[in-house]
Amino acid sequence: MQGNSFLRTAVRIAARDLRASPGKFIFLVLAVAVGVGALTGVRSFGRAFRTMLLAEARTLMAADLMARTFEPPGAPQLETLKDLERQGARLTRVTETVSMLSAGDGVTPVLVSLKAVDPASYPFYGELVLNPPQPPRKALVPDAVAVSDDLLLRLNLKTGDAVRLGNEAYRIAAVVEKEPDRMTGSLNVGPRILMSREALDRTGLIKPGSRAAQRFLFRLPERGLTVGAARDALKAAFPAALISDFRETHPLITRGLTRAERFLSLVSLIALIVGALGVAATMHSHLQQRMDTIAILKCIGARSGQVMRIFLAQAIGLTLAGALL
């Protein structure tokens, strides 16, 4: 007789009940709002945290996508690289090798890690910080290198001094303070020597058969070429290469990210439970205060379903108001 038609009455009775003591209900609505707010707060914090971690992950790699191979690229491989560039990806090459560096006669040469970059485009993410501060393009000229400070300590050198690599002399232009993709680099034995690609060519160290790692760093366009697609193309062209993208840069970072996500989802879950408990407790105390009303309602002929509907309408109304707030 009155299934749905009572719903409107229920809403009306519920609304009247709310209207009588607006102060208390504002409090209730606020309580719900705080609960919901806490939940969404944790959620968006989690999202922001993840975005930040991902951005940092890019920095740790200095690129979106990277392929590393120990062989110089052949013609079909160069074609693949060109093709990716045509699709909007930007490419910079990094060559890494190890060599001996001497600081003059009578001083024992030391094993160093050479890293040749194109200072015009490297790095795509993060920053190469030199001391004294200067743009990499200025410092990394063909007859200069930037070195890590442990080399200076070991060989008792200072900025401006000359060192020899291969057959050529180089000036120490700066100390490398910060290098974004240090962790993902290969052949990190001995102090770092950072130089331009032209400077590396001058050394004459890279010849067919040299043990050198080629790293191709890509910055992918905002839209169009996806990480997955670029990755697949690289995989096909460089079957022997190590290919990784920012989502898995380094086991340490990947693990950290997974852990952070797990932790944050746990936090959101707890926030959800606490928030739900808060709302439930508020509604429960509200209903406790309405026990007399419910008893009267039942006395004058209200069925359980009707009482339920009245207070359900109220609970939903309050929760919606709180959530909207």
Next chain:
Amino acid sequence: MIEITGLWKIAETGTHRVEILRGIELSVPRGQFVAIMGPSGSGKSTLLGLMAGLDTPTSGRISLDGTEITGLPEDKLALIRGQKVGFVFQSYQLIPTLTAEENVLLPHELAGANGDGRARARELLGLVGLADRLDHYPVQLSGGEQQRVALARAFMVRPPILMADEPTGNLDSANGQHVLKLLLELNRREQTTLVLVTHDRELAEHADRIVALRDGVVVSDEQKAALDAR
């Protein structure tokens, strides 16, 4: 209208066993005004609660207006209460968050009856002299006024039976008289069967019949004619 046979109510609390009602037999014909009297603890309020289906008897049967109510599920009982029984309590029992008019309107809305009902609510509030207090909340009304709102509410859906439990018990004599007068007037007007529980002899004198309870049994049952003759 109301038929009660072999009604027992026994309350058991752990070690204690209290026989509140012990085999009540009572038959109230349509339109009768019966007063149930007795000292406190005689079981009169329990009897009223059972008649209204607010409580379940240990044994025995109760039927209201031809409907057996013993053993009915709670929701059926509520429906019967809504249709057949109006209530007036000693402590008014208005819903504090609703205005006088909304309180009176409530049984009508709960019954899902057709029509607005507002006109009848106003008419009833007018009859109890509260036409200008429609928008007042219970706390803004005096005890006598609250009880008059409760009277209007009790008659709202034209129930065939009205049950009143010490309706003047919380009121001073002037207000009590006023409420009683209104109760009797409305009762006559609406042709209801009225069951009034009281320990006030003076109040009971207005009834067609007085049933006296003591220790859970009916000790006397006098008709108005007999009362008048005395």
